[in-house]
Amino acid sequence: MTNRRVFIKSAAAALSAATAASASAAATGYVRVEQIDGVWWFVGPDGDKFISMGVNHIEPHLWLAPYNKAATLKRYGSDMVSADGHFDTNSAAAQKWIDRQVEICEDLQFNTFAKHTHPSIAPSLYQDKIYYIASLETAPLAGWREGNGEGPRPDVFSPEFRRFVEDRAREVCRRHKDSRYLLGYIYTDIPSWLLGQGEEQTYPWVNAILALGESSPGKLRWLDHLRNRYESAEGCAKAWGLPVSPTYGIAWEQMGRLTKWFEPADAGRARQDMVSFLPVLADKWYGLHRELVLKYDPNHLILGDKNLIQNYYPFLIPALKRYVDVVAIQAYGRWSHDGPITDSIYEQIGKPIFNGDGSHSFVNAHQQQWGAKGFRTQAKSLEEVASFYRETLEGMMAKPYMIGWHHCGYLEQWDEAERGDSPRNENGFMDPFERYHTVWTDVIRESNSKAEEWHRNAR
Numbered sequence: 324m325t326n327r328r329v330f331i332k333s334a335a336a337a338l339s340a341a342t343a344a345s346a347s348a349a350a351t352g353y354v355r356v357e358q359i360d361g362v363w364w365f366v367g368p369d370g371d372k373f374i375s376m377g378v379n380h381i382e383p384h385l386w387l388a389p390y391n392k393a394a395t396l397k398r399y400g401s402d403m404v405s406a407d408g409h410f411d412t413n414s415a416a417a418q419k420w421i422d423r424q425v426e427i428c429e430d431l432q433f434n435t436f437a438k439h440t441h442p443s444i445a446p447s448l449y450q451d452k453i454y455y456i457a458s459l460e461t462a463p464l465a466g467w468r469e470g471n472g473e474g475p476r477p478d479v480f481s482p483e484f485r486r487f488v489e490d491r492a493r494e495v496c497r498r499h500k501d502s503r504y505l506l507g508y509i510y511t512d513i514p515s516w517l518l519g520q521g522e523e524q525t526y527p528w529v530n531a532i533l534a535l536g537e538s539s540p541g542k543l544r545w546l547d548h549l550r551n552r553y554e555s556a557e558g559c560a561k562a563w564g565l566p567v568s569p570t571y572g573i574a575w576e577q578m579g580r581l582t583k584w585f586e587p588a589d590a591g592r593a594r595q596d597m598v599s600f601l602p603v604l605a606d607k608w609y610g611l612h613r614e615l616v617l618k619y620d621p622n623h624l625i626l627g628d629k630n631l632i633q634n635y636y637p638f639l640i641p642a643l644k645r646y647v648d649v650v651a652i653q654a655y656g657r658w659s660h661d662g663p664i665t666d667s668i669y670e671q672i673g674k675p676i677f678n679g680d681g682s683h684s685f686v687n688a689h690q691q692q693w694g695a696k697g698f699r700t701q702a703k704s705l706e707e708v709a710s711f712y713r714e715t716l717e718g719m720m721a722k723p724y725m726i727g728w729h730h731c732g733y734l735e736q737w738d739e740a741e742r743g744d745s746p747r748n749e750n751g752f753m754d755p756f757e758r759y760h761t762v763w764t765d766v767i768r769e770s771n772s773k774a775e776e777w778h779r780n781a782r
Contacts, residue, residue, distance in 0.1 A: 348372060353622045354454070354506050356649055356675050362723040362781050363675035368503040374720070374774045375454060375506060375727030377435030379680055380734070380749045381424055383410040383443060388740035391755040398757075399423070412445045421448040424733075427757070428453060431764060432771030437729035438509055438629060438651075438679055439744070450502055456626065456679075457499045457508050459612070461488050464514035464528075464628075467744050476531040478541035479607045489615045496619035507624030508616050509679070512744070513653055514628050516601065516636060526597045528604055530585070537579035546575050548600050562596075564588035602638040609646035624648040629679040632656075632664050640671050649726070651679040655699050657711065658718030669724045677727030678719065683711040684750040689737035696731050697750040709766035716770045720777035735760075 348357055350370040357366045364372035386395040387403075387410065396403055400416030411417060421444065428434065435454040442458070449455060463473035477484045499505045518525045535542040553559040556575045560567050564587050567573045587593035613625050627647035630639070632654040643650065650672055654661045665676055684697030685708050702708045719725040732750025734757070743749065752763045 377437035377729030379439040382441035384741040466515040480540035492615040500620035507626040509626040511628045529597045533584040562589040605642040609642040613646040650676040653680040682731040692738040709763040723781040
């Protein structure tokens with residue numbers, strides 16, 4: 324099979340060769356997506372169609388743990404950490420370290436630094452060497468961020484939040500708008516639109532709106548929403564268990580001052596009110612971000628949020644159809660389970676999909692306290708992990724709408740390391756000293772090299 328890698332580390336000749344082999348679309352100088360003969364592809368700046376095979380969690384703390392820090396500094400240079408002991412992205416060692424990770428990706432047929440490339444790493448170290456994703460992260464919507472004490476959820480209707488998003492978009496786009504190898508902009512890592520199940524389900528973003536004051540745009544938008552659902556303010560207040568004066572009744576304006584919305588008298592009606600407000604929030608969230616990102620960079624793709632595969636709720640679908648170019652999922656299941664779900668997502672949204680975070684793992688002797696991401700498929704050995712890897716990638720590539728997989732894990736993490744976005748250890752096809760788990764990496768290399776061939780035959 325023709326090698327279609329898109330690395331440019333050595334020289335432009337590498338891209339020229341890849342382009343000559345696979346060009347079938349116009350060159351625009353930027354990455355885009357296109358449906359060609361019924362099959363979706365990323366299309367590179369020179370017109371080369373490709374699948375984004377990415378790696379997540381290139382993060383300094385995984386190389387600077389108690390068990391491997393000395394080996395890392397010996398390999399790349401002691402200046403990888405500054406005098407205060409912190410990672411120094413401006414050091415010669417940091418560039419040497421990133422260059423080595425690009426080489427490893429090239430060897431294993433990966434072509435993308437994915438969402439979870441740590442923000443402490445200056446993009447200039449890699450953005451002209453490999454495809455990559457730029458993150459905005461304009462609000463702490465993920466459950467793991469809330470667990471870290473981050474918050475609160477913003478009033479997305481407020482001019483203050485608009486200014487904040489515009490400032491962030493301007494800053495991020497300034498760094499990436501001219502990049503030939505940027506896949507696109509992503510917002511939040513697995514936002515928690517809903518929490519819990521069934522009768523215990525809660526709506527954390529609506530709850531944040533309910534707690535706002537009467538002059539806040541979000542609270543005013545909530546009251547407008549309720550006006551369309553109730554014949555009177557008094558009827559609404561009674562459903563929500565709000566105090567109603569027997570002499571004066573209650574006015575909508577008075578309800579705007581109240582923050583005691585959390586013990587409704589009619590729980591079912593209140594739940595319907597909140598659920599029907601979620602698409603209003605989603606439309607504002609996605610619409611605002613698309614508008615402001617494209618204001619400062621009209622040439623790159625909008626990837627939206629990376630939502631869990633089971634969290635593509637009906638209320639999200641209209642906004643995603645309208646405001647994103649590519650759907651980013653997070654999926655850890657066997658393909659026999661996940662494939663039917665992605666079929667449904669594509670049927671509803673009609674946009675190409677990539678798995679922005681997912682893997683299978685075998686929890687080893689060094690991971691007994693915290694386990695490892697990717698444990699859900701309960702692999703019994705690395706050989707089985709490797710088998711699941713090929714099964715997953717081949718299954719994805721048989722779908723004409725699947726255009727990438729960003730593997731959750733790169734360098735294996737052990738229990739003694741600093742935690743990242745989760746208490747679980749990072750999965751990895753290399754041990755903490757960058758030694759390949761060859762029983763797995765041999766399968767990765769072979770499978771990744773066949774991904775485009777499998778996808779060309781997708782139907």
